[in-house]
Amino acid sequence: MAGIAVITEACIDTKDRACVDVCPVQCIYEYDPAKGLLFSEVEHGSGEIENTHVPDPDNIAIFGDSILYVNMDECTSCTACYQPDVCPVGAIYSDEHVPDGATQTRYNSTDPNKGNDHTFFIAHSRAVFAD
Ligand code: SF4
Ligand code: SF4
Secondary structure (H helix, E strand, O other): OOOOEEEOHHHOOOOOOHHHHHOOOOOEEEEEOOOOEEEEEOOOOOOOEEEEEOEOHHHHHHHHHHOOEEOOOOOOOOOHHHOOOOOOOOOEEEHHHOOEOOOOOOOOOOOOOOOOEOOHHHHHHHHHEOO
């Protein structure tokens, strides 16, 4: 399915969770290292947990809790989170517009890492969710 959201490296250590608040299906997750769980909230900071998943240990170890993760199996491609005015650092792309380092894209043109190869994050987003 096209239009699935992918979070890329500009989110690292930014994580302001603006995307969480616009996602209608709570499919954007944070990692809780203490519990070893990925969790999504009804609204960011609400403490109301909507969904949890056990992460794949090898893949969650790469970025840990420094970045958020979209569960691509739950994303409905609604487009809300990758509208240009949502993510302050332009970290979210639809999967068919993730920059591969070869082409420039009009999506999220404020991404400071624009032009870098972010395609790694497409596979990584799937690999993080083990269950
Ligand atoms: S809005 Fe952007 S920087 Fe903020 S948490 Fe979402 S992907 Fe990360
Ligand atoms: S495209 Fe829609 S459903 Fe998918 S992560 Fe973004 S806001 Fe959520």
